[in-house]
Amino acid sequence: MSRIFHSLQRAEQKRLAHDAGGAGADQPSATDGAQPSRAAQLTEYERLARNIVYLSSTSAFRTVMVASPAHGEGASTIVSRLALALAGLGHPRVLVVDANFRRPRLHEVFHVEETGGLAELIAGEVALDAVTRDIGTPNLRLVTAGRQLEGTAQLLAAPRLGEVLGELGRAHDITILDAPPVLPYADALALASLVDRVVLVTQAGHTGRGHLERATAELVRSGATILGVVLNRTSSHAPPWLDRRFSA
Template identity: 35%
Template sequence: MFKKKKMQHGRKLVIFTNRKSIVAEQIRTVRANIKFAMKDKQYKTLLFTSTSIGEGKSTLASNIAISFAQDGQKVLLVDADLRKPTMHYTFNKPVSPGLTNLLMSNWSLSDILKDSGVIGLDLITCGPIPSNPAELLGSLTMKKFLKETISLYDLIIFDAPPLLSVADAQILADVCDGTVLVTSSGITEKKNLYKVKEVLEASNAHVLGIILNRFKLEKNHYYYEYYGEKE
């Protein structure tokens, strides 16, 4: 749950603002499915990505991170989209210092951690946007960062760029325990899903599942629009 100090946010953290809604319940269902997929293995790092921009991966990653924290786990949410970061908007935090400060300038982990306002959830925003994101994410310093955070948290969630835009998410998928792919009803093209499948197979990613976002529920005339803002 949230701390007493009211948190201001710029995006839809519905798991907090409307916990009894159908959308919040769907988030908890996703959490349960992830936990079920992780049941026989120790998963510490999860990657959230999409096929292209605007499919809702960032807000989904944020809400699911909050949901795991509400479930009693110690969670770290990392904005690993070093080209178009959004987490600082979501939680109304400064973008710097962040991950790139650690990767480029040897800042310590304690220097870049941010209080999310949610009990059990810490944040690492992007930091200054670098000229070489893929190289930084594949660096030895990044591997050291993973090793350090894995020892401190129950779960680390990375919000990565779309898979078909740049190589960043593919690099992270290779080192994360599990990958969750976010697609959007009416936006994601079938041909792109086939391309993503090839990319994930090439990176030896362990795909835990695919989330279909913005799906229209005809039966009761509900519109499940989880995320109406573009990333």
């Protein structure tokens, strides 16, 4: 599943210390050791959700973009399960947004028809209420990517994008955006300075050190505040270089 690094890991330690009066702050990750079971995976998503909630309560942020350095690293999976975990914690207004105009997936993940979404919202063709979908899960709503026409991805460079993200943030307790990968496209960089925080997803055995560091540097240059890094689909410990880079 995933292992949490950087500020997410530190947040977990602080949260556990706060919840237990200092006890349990050094508990190991659920992914240490063998490949986790399905139950352990669900627990890991809940841990990630709780850490984000803790950080949002101390830093007052509402919009979180999730992206990976390259294709195929599991960012959309992390987004969907994180959103479900956040809703499961009882937050009344959780929104998940498919901002990946390159390979939109969330309408398939949540089994809804693509009838209009973020693209139409940015274009000013519809109101937020018209594209916010009830997906049958309490506390959780979805905005799909919307139309996929030539030039749709250019909407992420539109001046109205900032207004739309501000509207989403004000209307919901927390909004999670699924973004295109950082290195192949400029889309995530356009979003980075307009969201409150960014979570990077990397896949064990897939993402090289150079790619991760380059993606991080490009996001920071674009104005991103990086919340942390999630190592996806790992069966044991992270590579030593990743542990050193993001655990300090």
